[in-house]
Amino acid sequence: MSPLTTAAPGAPVVDLDLADLRRDPYPAYAELRRTAPLAWVPSVGRHLLTRYEDIVHAEKLPEVFSSREEGSLLLRTVGRNMLREDDPDHRRLRSAAEPPTRPRQVRDLWAGAFERTAHELLDKIADRGEADLIADFAEPLVAANLALVLGLRDASAEDIAGWSRAMMAGNSNYADDPDIWLRAEQATGAIEDAVARAAEAARREPDGSVISSMVHAAEPVELTEIQNNVKVIIGGGVNEPRDVFGVGAWALLNRPEVLDRVLAEPSSWKRVFEETARWVSPIGMYPRQLTQDYEIAGLTLPAGSRVALVIASGNRDESVFERADEFDLDRPHRPHLAFGGGPHFCMGAWVARHEVSAIAWPLIFDRLKGLRLADGATASDSDSAAGRMDGWVFRGPTSLNVTWHAAQAA
Amino acid sequence: MPTVIFQLPDGTERKVTAASGTVLMQAAVSNGVQGIVAECGGNASCATCHVYVDADRSELVGGPNDVEDEMLDFTAAERRPTSRLSCQVELSDALDGLVVHVPEEQV
Ligand code: FES
Numbered sequence: 001m002s003p004l005t006t007a008a009p010g011a012p013v014v015d016l017d018l019a020d021l022r023r024d025p026y027p028a029y030a031e032l033r034r035t036a037p038l039a040w041v042p043s044v045g046r047h048l049l050t051r052y053e054d055i056v057h058a059e060k061l062p063e064v065f066s067s068r069e070e071g072s073l074l075l076r077t078v079g080r081n082m083l084r085e086d087d088p089d090h091r092r093l094r095s096a097a098e099p100p101t102r103p104r105q106v107r108d109l110w111a112g113a114f115e116r117t118a119h120e121l122l123d124k125i126a127d128r129g130e131a132d133l134i135a136d137f138a139e140p141l142v143a144a145n146l147a148l149v150l151g152l153r154d155a156s157a158e159d160i161a162g163w164s165r166a167m168m169a170g171n172s173n174y175a176d177d178p179d180i181w182l183r184a185e186q187a188t189g190a191i192e193d194a195v196a197r198a199a200e201a202a203r204r205e206p207d208g209s210v211i212s213s214m215v216h217a218a219e220p221v222e223l224t225e226i227q228n229n230v231k232v233i234i235g236g237g238v239n240e241p242r243d244v245f246g247v248g249a250w251a252l253l254n255r256p257e258v259l260d261r262v263l264a265e266p267s268s269w270k271r272v273f274e275e276t277a278r279w280v281s282p283i284g285m286y287p288r289q290l291t292q293d294y295e296i297a298g299l300t301l302p303a304g305s306r307v308a309l310v311i312a313s314g315n316r317d318e319s320v321f322e323r324a325d326e327f328d329l330d331r332p333h334r335p336h337l338a339f340g341g342g343p344h345f346c347m348g349a350w351v352a353r354h355e356v357s358a359i360a361w362p363l364i365f366d367r368l369k370g371l372r373l374a375d376g377a378t379a380s381d382s383d384s385a386a387g388r389m390d391g392w393v394f395r396g397p398t399s400l401n402v403t404w405h406a407a408q409a410a
Numbered sequence: 411m412p413t414v415i416f417q418l419p420d421g422t423e424r425k426v427t428a429a430s431g432t433v434l435m436q437a438a439v440s441n442g443v444q445g446i447v448a449e450c451g452g453n454a455s456c457a458t459c460h461v462y463v464d465a466d467r468s469e470l471v472g473g474p475n476d477v478e479d480e481m482l483d484f485t486a487a488e489r490r491p492t493s494r495l496s497c498q499v500e501l502s503d504a505l506d507g508l509v510v511h512v513p514e515e516q517v
Contacts, residue, residue: 059451102481104480335516336517339449
């Protein structure tokens with residue numbers, strides 16, 4: 001099925017400026033939900049599906065809304081991989097890779113090391129009294145954790161974070177910038193080498209990691225498949241937990257009364273995680289391609305149509321979440337869409353929940369006494385001395401500058 | 411065609427009939443039973459299709475498989491001896507009239 005790169009007959013065409021979307025996509029999404037819940041957006045080259053119910057509906061029909069989108073930027077960046085496959089190939093790869101990311105494995109195999117790494121990073125900055133919590137803490141933490149879970153023993157946190165950044169830039173290179181493609185290719189080449197070495201080692205000596213699990217899978221997985229899937233995991237595995245960490249810390253530092261409540265009631269970190277992921281989803285949208293003609297949101301899309309499921313918009317749908325633009329820990333429980341749905345439900349969900357809500361957030365507030373945003377930040381700022389929120393395909397604070405009472409730090 | 415009764419946290423009941431061989435989660439979702447979220451679509455990776463099987467049929471329904479057992483430790487509502495992931499329970503004629511309780515929260 002070749003992809004259709006034009007609007008479906010009758011679909012409203014809405015021009016959206018990518019730079020505006022990066023700055024703040026939410027006003028545009030609100031307008032789309034109200035006036036054109038399925039709209040062709042030329043700058044994105046897809047129909048944007050923006051209402052909660054329609055997105056959930058599409059997620060539950062993987063045989064119609066196929067993950068095999070041809071010509072996707074992700075395929076160009078990393079090659080064929082499980083995110084862009086449907087079952088049974090998707091299932092085979094996912095089953096091979098998944099066991100080390102299940103919650104009990106996270107708790108029993110990885111949590112201790114995650115915590116040690118977090119303490120080491122905090123040891124380095126505790127006396128300084130100021131830091132960028134993204135660059136100095138969250139990114140190196142999640143990158144080191146990811147190297148461990150994947151089984152990339154020779155890769156440093158900097159390697160992983162750098163590779164992730166280069167691939168993510170490729171994956172959202174809608175402007176087709178050649179420099180971005182070049183950097184992405186260098187990163188994927190380096191990952192292929194590192195994975196080949198790790199797979200060789202794991203073949204001799206299994207170590208419970210994702211690479212090891214794929215090497216020893218019941219249904220055989222080829223080295224190229226391991227390499228490509230590790231690339232995809234490095235892409236998401238760094239920026240998603242890093243961004244949830246950043247957004248949640250940002251939200252709490254801007255709301256001292258909420259923060260006090262959370263600190264008094266540590267079980268609520270879980271709620272903080274889920275509400276943060278709803279409020280600003282680290283992945284804003286993902287593509288699907290129709291395998292057959294299908295009617296959704298009042299329009300019939302022809303087979304081959306390209307659709308973006310805009311989960312960032314679904315998570316702000318007022319018909320599901322009252323005062324959806326607000327960060328509110330007490331809102332009635334409704335499932336958010338941040339992890340995606342159906343067979344592609346985020347494989348890193350349990351790793352991210354643990355490293356962010358059980359380790360990273362509680363530790364920074366425990367060890368960095370008097371933690372607050374750097375001067376100049378106010379509750380509504382998305383662009384201030386404390387940092388800037390950026391992105392629409394992926395979204396989070398690019399920096400989070402904070403200060404604390406260094407003398408009292410543990 | 412077995413019939414299953416879902417008891418919802420607000421006290422209401424939903425009666426659903428599905429073909430033998432249908433997965434309990436699927437029977438709930440395709441009939442719009444509130445409270446069975448099933449984010450992962452039945453792949454035992456999300457733990458949001460948690461149910462409590464009524465005690466007197468629990469033995470007949472059976473216990474969780476290995477992966478399910480692990481996920482059940484991480485459900486949003488407390489795990490109980492009769493907890494199952496509804497996506498791992500296959501309906502059969504022997505289960506006609508089964509009552510399951512939907513927990514207060516799934517996420
Ligand atoms: S539907 Fe996800 S675990 Fe059952």
